[in-house]
Amino acid sequence: MRNSLARRVIGVAAAALTIAALNSSPPAAAADAPYDVLVFSKTAGFRHDSIPAGIQLIRELGAANSFTVTTTEDSNHFTATNLAKYETVVFLNTTGDVLNATQQGVFESYVRGGGGYVGIHSASDTEYDWPFYGELVGTYFTSHPAIQQATVRVENRAHPATAHLSPAWTRTDEWYNFRGSVRSSARVLATLDESTYSGGSMGADHPHTWCKTVQAGRSFYTGSGHTQASYAEAGFRAMVLGGLRYTANRADADCRPENGYTTLYNGSTTGWTQVGPGSFSNSDNTLTSSGGMGMLWYSAKEFRSYSLKLDWRMPGDDNSGVVVGFPAGSTADSALANGHEVQIDATDTADKTTGAIYGFKGADQAARDAALNPPGEWNTYELLVEGERLQVFLNGVLINDFTNTDPARSLTSGHIGIQNHGTGDDVSFRNIRIKELGVVPVPHTGPITGASGKCVDVPGGNTADGTRLQLWSCNSGVNQRWTVNGTTLRALDKCMEVAGTANAAAVRLWTCNGSGGQNWTPGANGSLVNPQSGKCLDANGGSSADGTQLIVWTCHGGTNQRWTLP
Incomplete structure (x- = not known):
């Protein structure tokens, strides 16, 4: 990926950027370092006649905003060498199964390693049997009513994709219903007001546009973009530009889930x-x-x-x-x-x-x-x-x-x-x-021990981000001294973190950053649950030998998932 020592030029005023044809989008406030975008529009199901308009829009945005655009419907582009050329990949109205197993693995590695993903409209009608893709996009399409006018309620006006919008945005499109809300795993940027149109099935909380992180990668999705006319609208064009800038690491935003405020x-x-x-x-x-x-x-x-x-x-x-x-x-x-x-x-x-x-x-x-x-x-x-x-x-x-x-x-x-x-x-x-937050919990410090009597250990006291945690005979060392601080577990001034949500995802030491992978709560039978993944801290393979690596796994109540906190 061509990024990243100079991913943004801060404080440099951008020239006024004009998008030829249709409508213009507001320029970035500072000139972005150039980047590269891959637009992928393969379909294995319904094919939207708006795909050419979407490609044209992204090309125009690129010409005006310092990024190059490559378009393809060939899934053979999904190799590690080729994806490394791009800061972000757009799934533009894709449908059905569009990548084989090898290509899926490459794309997952690309995103988890820091690549970006933008999903537009029927990108959520894609790859239903690929668990990582479900995690990446956030949820899946289920149904839609007829094309009609509706009001979008913009609840986050700080993200670069939505900062230009008013709190109420009325427009015409095809409005998707989804399998479920993404609010527990993503930052919802805008919702649909079902009282303003017919055919909504999600009730008072109907997410429509959102963003999230997936390890080092960034994801942005919007349900808009069915009609050809969408790609001529200034508000939608600016939204797509903001999603591209965010996922390409050219603009920052808080995309952690937010509830209860x-x-x-x-x-x-x-x-x-x-x-x-x-x-x-x-x-x-x-x-x-x-x-x-x-x-x-x-x-x-x-x-x-x-x-x-x-x-x-x-x-x-x-x-x-x-x-x-x-x-x-x-x-x-x-x-x-x-x-x-x-x-x-x-x-x-x-x-x-x-x-x-x-x-x-x-x-x-x-x-x-x-x-x-x-x-x-x-x-x-x-x-x-x-x-x-x-x-x-x-x-x-x-x-x-x-x-x-x-x-x-x-x-x-x-x-x-x-x-x-x-x-x-x-x-x-x-x-x-x-x-x-109510009563402030009092931090407790000491070892975390498993049912085997062994301790959660930072090998060699290594403080580097990514150090894998293990079981080891208890020895009272500082590398086995953990502090329970709220929902975090801290040792050597860093946090216990899970590197993903799938079974066997590694548990490691990482700089504390407030992400969902660093939250742990006591569960049944002495378990420690990571709420983001819904999985339990686990001694791999049920082993209690020194050096057994720690992972997360579906909670099952076994002895290798039982822990005693300080």
């Missing part, structure tokens, strides 16, 4: 109070700062243990931040003195730039730079507050892990606010939401 702001400022000079405008479900230094804070409630998420964008070298853990009635200045600010700033010093806990701890610069979209594009913060611990995730990537030790401040309770820093510092915010 309560909206604090999505157009209404009820419960919010402005203090200090300056203000925020409120338009298009977006708050934009002006003047200051002031703060808009959520005065209706204080929070203790929570995950706060919000989307933000700055047009250039601007300055703002998110303030947490301050008492009611604070001024903008006293909130900063009694709470902590997570900074948004393009160019300040390490402890005062984007991702920093202002004045206390800078972000992991390499992780931050890799995850950060440039000025002009939307980013997503998650601020995870558990006791005095504050973790900062940028577009789904952990970039700061801070524990407050200042007796004058406390994260254990307080309010949240967004800063308007001053004239010319124009930062916008969208979709502020929160999930309260």
Whole structure:
């Protein structure tokens, strides 16, 4: 794959890009490093007459947006050597079984190793008997009513595929029903409002467009794209471009599943109070700062243990931040003195730039730079507050892990606010939401032992990402000392992770990043379950010998799936 030291040119203003014919799509805010796209449109079932229009659209997008396009209906293109040429592969209205077993294996390796996948419309009517493909696309098509107008509800307006859309998007297409919701495994970007058309069968939560990660790879799917007219619509064309940029690693987004959040702001400022000079405008479900230094804070409630998420964008070298853990009635200045600010700033010093806990701890610069979209594009913060611990995730990537030790401040309770820093510092915010977590679990540290009496062990104390975990005779070493921290299991400052969802997927050590592969919950009979895969931590082959590798396997209650936590 031709990517990746220069996958984006950050801070370089793009020339206005015009797409010839039909409609234009908005340009990227920064010039993307060139990349290569393979468009695959083989059909073994129904064939859409819109395929040529789709190919033409992607060619036009490529000509205007720094990527080359190769089109094929020949599955023999699916070799390791050939796929390595492309950053992402589009399944454009494919149907039926389009790859043989060897080609399937090659494509799976390509995606898991960091390749991209874009599925358009009947890409979900493809490869029903290939489990990996079901994981990749998220679900499968079941039925559709007649072509008609409907309203799409856009619930994520930070992803590059949907940031340009209004909350309600009315258009005409063929609207798919699916086998089930993808909400537990993907980030839903848009849903269908079944009250606006006839023939929907999924009820109040009908996902229509979504994104997800599959190990190192990225997946984007939309159910739109049946009609030829779709490919002439500016909104749809921009959506396809955003999906391509995301899956080709030219734009970042938080595509982790998201459930159980309560909206604090999505157009209404009820419960919010402005203090200090300056203000925020409120338009298009977006708050934009002006003047200051002031703060808009959520005065209706204080929070203790929570995950706060919000989307933000700055047009250039601007300055703002998110303030947490301050008492009611604070001024903008006293909130900063009694709470902590997570900074948004393009160019300040390490402890005062984007991702920093202002004045206390800078972000992991390499992780931050890799995850950060440039000025002009939307980013997503998650601020995870558990006791005095504050973790900062940028577009789904952990970039700061801070524990407050200042007796004058406390994260254990307080309010949240967004800063308007001053004239010319124009930062916008969208979709502020929160999930309260209840009682903060107390971390426990010690060995994880199997029914055999052996311990979960990091071989040789190796801290490299990808180190396979094993069983070994217990020896009280630091490489057998695990900390139960919420739903994560940590050793040597890294997390236990499963590398996939299939039976026999490897269990390994990896940098903690909040992904589903790093979540573990106690199950029946002493099992440890990874909820993303639904499978149990397992000593391979039922062996208890030193060096037995750990995997996940369908839960069966056997002794090789029984574990005792610290």
